Amino acid sequence: MQSILGTYSGWHAPVYFSEENTDPAKSIPRSLFTGVALVTAIYVLINLAILHALPMSKLAGSKLAAADAAQLIFGGYSSQIVTSIMLVSLLGIINASFLFTPRVMFALSRDGLFFVPVRW
Numbered sequence: 001m002q003s004i005l006g007t008y009s010g011w012h013a014p015v016y017f018s019e020e021n022t023d024p025a026k027s028i029p030r031s032l033f034t035g036v037a038l039v040t041a042i043y044v045l046i047n048l049a050i051l052h053a054l055p056m057s058k059l060a061g062s063k064l065a066a067a068d069a070a071q072l073i074f075g076g077y078s079s080q081i082v083t084s085i086m087l088v089s090l091l092g093i094i095n096a097s098f099l100f101t102p103r104v105m106f107a108l109s110r111d112g113l114f115f116v117p118v119r120w
Contacts, residue, residue, distance in 0.1 A: 016100035019107075 014031040018024040046066065053069040054062070062068045064083060071079035108114035 013096050013100055016103045019103075 012032070014028055014035070018028050021027055050059070050065045050069045053073055054065060058068065059065055064086070066086070067079040067082040070082045105114060
């Protein structure tokens with residue numbers, strides 16, 4: 001569940017980087033809608049593949065269904081490889097949140113909407 005929430009939580013991130021964009025009115029909506037459509041399509045396709053590979057009884061007791069499906073299909077260390085890939089992808093989510101959070105504070109302070117500097 002955490003991986004799913006992390007995947008969908010970044011759909012709005014292009015808005016925070018629009019200041020450097022040359023044509024934000026055109027590219028921001030395009031990137032938002034394309035990103036949501038691609039993530040949704042990938043998520044549905046992966047779920048269909050997992051449903052096809054694993055029986056429902058094994059799927060119900062699985063903690064990480066993608067790793068169990070890879071183990072069933074490829075064998076060997078494929079379960080550990082899928083788990084490692086998912087952990088590495090979390091680094092990208094953390095990186096994005098570290099990048100766009102300070103941008104909000106910077107823009108607020110630049111526009112005088114955050115803390116007012118104290119003059120002595």
